Amino acid sequence: MILKLVPAIDIEDEKLRDTIKGINIDILKKNKEELMKLEIVLNEMIKFAIKEKGFGLSAIQVGIYKKIFVFRDRKGEWEKVINPQVFKIGSPKLILNEKCLSYPNQIYEVKRNKRISVSYYTLIDHKIVRKHKELNGMNSIIFQHEYDHQIGQTIAIKGKLIKMKMKK
Numbered sequence: 001m002i003l004k005l006v007p008a009i010d011i012e013d014e015k016l017r018d019t020i021k022g023i024n025i026d027i028l029k030k031n032k033e034e035l036m037k038l039e040i041v042l043n044e045m046i047k048f049a050i051k052e053k054g055f056g057l058s059a060i061q062v063g064i065y066k067k068i069f070v071f072r073d074r075k076g077e078w079e080k081v082i083n084p085q086v087f088k089i090g091s092p093k094l095i096l097n098e099k100c101l102s103y104p105n106q107i108y109e110v111k112r113n114k115r116i117s118v119s120y121y122t123l124i125d126h127k128i129v130r131k132h133k134e135l136n137g138m139n140s141i142i143f144q145h146e147y148d149h150q151i152g153q154t155i156a157i158k159g160k161l162i163k164m165k166m167k168k
């Protein structure tokens with residue numbers, strides 16, 4: 001499987017956004033082959049993100065219209081996220097500079113919530129497991145960034161461009 005970034009216009013497209021599908025968890029629980037296929041995709045996404053020096057990658061960025069993403073947590077471990085939900089705690093308080101693999105050489109200023117509570121499925125020992133947790137700091141920011149991709153939002157849509165490096 002060779003993953004390739006799709007143009008930014010595709011991850012912002014409203015029609016494509018509507019085609020992003022949640023993963024059918026019941027099928028994954030019953031069908032080992034489907035589970036394995038999904039695990040392969042998620043592992044490839046992690047490899048790709050590491051190669052590109054990103055902290056996270058959403059499937060939509062590589063043209064896969066499914067609600068899945070991977071991200072590197074504070075401890076440096078990669079987490080696989082399936083069908084994420086985000087519940088914001090408090091009002092947006094942080095204004096941060098963010099980058100995105102889909103917008104190379106650009107930096108955007110984005111408003112984020114400091115703390116969020118999240119719910120998602122992940123894979124542990126080749127089994128599908130549900131997780132609920134509260135996130136703060138970097139983990140919270142990266143999770144919100146990747147979650148935005150699932151709903152067609154990006155830092156270019158909601159943020160303010162503050163720096164654009166020219167390619168040499």
Ligand SMILES: [Zn+2]
Pocket residue numbers: 099100101102145146149
């Ligand atoms: Zn991104």
